[in-house]
Amino acid sequence: MIIVLKPEASPSDAKEILARISDAGLKPLHMPGSERVVLGALGDERVLAELQLESHPMVESVKPILAPYKLVSREMHPHDTIVRIGGMAIGGSAFKVIAGPCAVETHDQLRNTGLAVKAAGASAIRAGAYKPRTSPYGFPGHGPAGLKILREIGDELGLPVVTEVMDTADLDLVAEHADALQVGARNMQNFSLLRAVGKAGKPVVLKRGMAAKIEELLLAAEYLLAAGNDQVVLCERGIRTFETATRNTLDLNAIPYIKQRTHLPVLVDPSHGTGIRDLVIPMSLAAAACGADGLLVEVHENPAVALSDGAQSLYPDQFNTLMEALGPVVRAVGREFG
Amino acid sequence: MIIVLKPEASPSDAKEILARISDAGLKPLHMPGSERVVLGALGDERVLAELQLESHPMVESVKPILAPYKLVSREMHPHDTIVRIGGMAIGGSAFKVIAGPCAVETHDQLRNTGLAVKAAGASAIRAGAYKPRTSPYGFPGHGPAGLKILREIGDELGLPVVTEVMDTADLDLVAEHADALQVGARNMQNFSLLRAVGKAGKPVVLKRGMAAKIEELLLAAEYLLAAGNDQVVLCERGIRTFETATRNTLDLNAIPYIKQRTHLPVLVDPSHGTGIRDLVIPMSLAAAACGADGLLVEVHENPAVALSDGAQSLYPDQFNTLMEALGPVVRAVGREFG
Amino acid sequence: MIIVLKPEASPSDAKEILARISDAGLKPLHMPGSERVVLGALGDERVLAELQLESHPMVESVKPILAPYKLVSREMHPHDTIVRIGGMAIGGSAFKVIAGPCAVETHDQLRNTGLAVKAAGASAIRAGAYKPRTSPYGFPGHGPAGLKILREIGDELGLPVVTEVMDTADLDLVAEHADALQVGARNMQNFSLLRAVGKAGKPVVLKRGMAAKIEELLLAAEYLLAAGNDQVVLCERGIRTFETATRNTLDLNAIPYIKQRTHLPVLVDPSHGTGIRDLVIPMSLAAAACGADGLLVEVHENPAVALSDGAQSLYPDQFNTLMEALGPVVRAVGREFG
């Protein structure tokens, strides 16, 4: 860690801070320059983060040398982690597709959609029983009844089931019905939920928050690993920017950036990432081309009457087209499809 | 609501959608233009939102006419709501300051800080017992023990107490100790928490999420009012932008914009809004000048050793300077101070 | 165009605005609702834009129905435009790569780099003689001497030459030496330059501004077409967001979105789009997969000593690897490579 002092800092300020570095068990360095005094601290600087040296009135800035995460880092764990969700393995050389409607609406809706995505080659089904809705007047999901339908359809079709948990109070029930727990974008920094989900004994799909830096996504995953769960799949789903043509800006830069830094697998959600049905296929292909480990994609038997997110949901025949187009691209980058 | 059809939409598409508008109890309008067919729906369009017309494959765009919130709107409730937190009233003509450390660290730290802010004229004390921390290795707060200290100091000094609740599981305990419940920026769209907090029977300070549009902040408040609680104070605390010179970009535009649209009072948090101690005083004055109803500001007896947010916390003498500078500005805009 | 009046607007306000709509030659519509009066104007609403109805004190909002651009629109011109830059054709079924260093540094540097990119399969060479630099102390390019080198190398290697023009004062000289004129991101809304470049009789590569919405990029292109030049290639090069892990956020959503709305070809610049050498290959593949018509990519014979943008420039052997990896992906999406 590098600590830059303000021009008006005195030698005794430097001395005081160097002592705090030493006391924390790190090796202090003193680098007086002509315009600024710079201090260094060598060692595990995560310890130093707790010293909050940027709070000192004579400190101009603090520049970390090491990433603030550890367990999720490839430096600690060079090999790809394979996450098993039911019978599906994410990570490694295969590219997997998890598909389904935004929300569980009815038994028939989920069954028909599930049949369609299975026939087209999806490896797992997704659907929400608890839905985060911007407005209190939106459809909030069917809750426990939705979970029950989801489990039944998953069992009938032999598809692992991924669904969102929004509250620690619902965690046991959701964990009982799902093969993987999704933590949604709006809850990526709901740290109480992360701590609880980390101990629930189920694989987790962790979506990037819409204002989360990649480093913050990795730190959110670090919460899960620190709680003892390394079965974590990250998911890029678009960030919020000034562009309004699309619902979000899908940050595909994040895919190779994350893959280089962490051993955890990464999915792309092109549905939320664009918000527009007609962009889902090309962006899915782009996700495969830049190294994602799979997709999380919204499909509905009839999006025109969907209770939520219909504008970004594929029709079953479009999903079919997507799956046919994906194969050649996935293989072109040297991976296996399906 | 205005519905623009795609150029390729047929007359029967228009007919189908007009029928859905009628069925929802609204008055449909048909406006065929030379390049696009435009449909309208007159009436309470919140009903229509549930129809999700943008999901229809022949719909190009949907343009709402009315704001999606109702209970928080000044159109429904023209007069300013006064929110009472213990003996303090926020809203109306007075300008109030809530101050204290980021976190409850020790009894002495909170007592000393509390004494200082009370002497300088603060109307309430704030401090966190549960702290949202980006890293799992950060100080998470003392939890129940912190709540106890906070209540004791509040009672001793005769200052109402504002503190954050992060999880529905902690809600009863926090509500028992606090005079107002704070919902933090990271939880502004934790809808399970909002629903529960709306029913807890305590005033709420709702902070804007760092990627939340003003409309989304108002919809989050709508959750609280819809749950039966109209004792809600909004708080602007900076949004995330490309600018890295400051921790966040304090969006003061939001203050007059919100005041014109809602009857709820609005605070400004210049500490998170800037992240830099030296900017807190000028931005506090700006907040007062543009019509905020008060401040939520971080003060620590010795920020240089604070366990969190020290870099943005004022020293007690700086807080004194702030309070002295605020008076003339508050009065210059025709309000009462303190 | 839809005009929503404020709740306090009187019938005579509506009458006045309807008259202005009529006077502009459009068909006015009056739609009184229970909470707002809504007005419509059917016809070519680009005329109405000039009426600036949003300036009226009783207008709450104005909602356009049609896109504000015309000549660049696929609705006006359904077929793909093919842009010819020297012997290279961009647009249609082929995928083209334009490569070269950020700046012309020396004759040898450009020649060596040019030889390398030609051998690997690039279709044109790029390099700047005029460089926009954030700091006045940065290397500004060699100007006319750089142009001369560029032309010589282009002629020697038989590669068309693309280079940036930053000022109307330099336009004639640049046009004399280049096969295509690049308008850089910082000048995308330099409207004097756009007007002049539109009349220069050379193909144009127009880069998206780092804060430009897609609609604004298309309107900047509209300046060029309105000046009589339809040989325009758009280029996505990343937008500025809150994410700091990468230099910019490459907005690949923009590629299919733009291709659906305009007949002009679109390139991707993965070098500026990421700012990180190690991300250039995967993002190039993603660009090809989602429908881009080619790449604009920075390559330097020895990036470690480049005078600008070295961190995002590929080594010649990395460029070779890129070209080998691109072929299969380009063909997987049904296009021809090279």
Place this chain on the structure above:
Amino acid sequence: MIIVLKPEASPSDAKEILARISDAGLKPLHMPGSERVVLGALGDERVLAELQLESHPMVESVKPILAPYKLVSREMHPHDTIVRIGGMAIGGSAFKVIAGPCAVETHDQLRNTGLAVKAAGASAIRAGAYKPRTSPYGFPGHGPAGLKILREIGDELGLPVVTEVMDTADLDLVAEHADALQVGARNMQNFSLLRAVGKAGKPVVLKRGMAAKIEELLLAAEYLLAAGNDQVVLCERGIRTFETATRNTLDLNAIPYIKQRTHLPVLVDPSHGTGIRDLVIPMSLAAAACGADGLLVEVHENPAVALSDGAQSLYPDQFNTLMEALGPVVRAVGREFG
């Protein structure tokens, strides 16, 4: 400057980079840590910026210690610069208001508006003869004829005149008619224009680009000072963020931040900063409260029929109200008004 090497960097990589630091005349430092080797360079690191060490394949990151600007810095020039535009002095203890319409439309329009703003206490008049317009179909300003009107009205009313220059080709003509040259937000990084304007011998009002970091604004000003012109006024006019309720997000944090770092005066443009007439007065007061040296504000004799920016232009009586409200706030922060 601090240089962090990649984990895989060898001792000879470190040696090579240390030699480059020495060769540039700076003092090299070698700080081997357990997980990374860190190098330092003490001295004027602006020299090092040119070495582009981040381009080296074994460099993980480069962290500057000093700000990249020099002439604009308060460290170099501690006292406030006073900029004289005609008879008006900006900077120091007074707070000045420059007002007028977005564009020169007619002699009468400008004269009536000028009379109104002068009567209300404005110190200078602003209006554009050359207008940057997003669409090629917008009103581009009257050019030379507009300049002539502007000069006449300025002379008649005894008000200094501020107007925008968009192109080096127009610079002489604009400089001949104006008392200060405005460089608009879209041209803040038009470096050819900055270099030319820096040599034109007139005071400059430099507006912040809508995606410009504060550091980039200061570097743009550095271009002007490096060209020999220290009569530079900065202007915050809102940045582009995800928020769409307002046209831009006025970044008032920037005001105290800039004032602490540079000796140049800073204005606020609340018209572009909000885009909404009803927000202009409160945000003007906020600007005064947080330390701005004045305002640049749009006023039109009849905004409802303005050819551009009418929605954000004040009516003359609103401008009067603004000026009356400003006085007490300006004096409350210890400055003189007018």
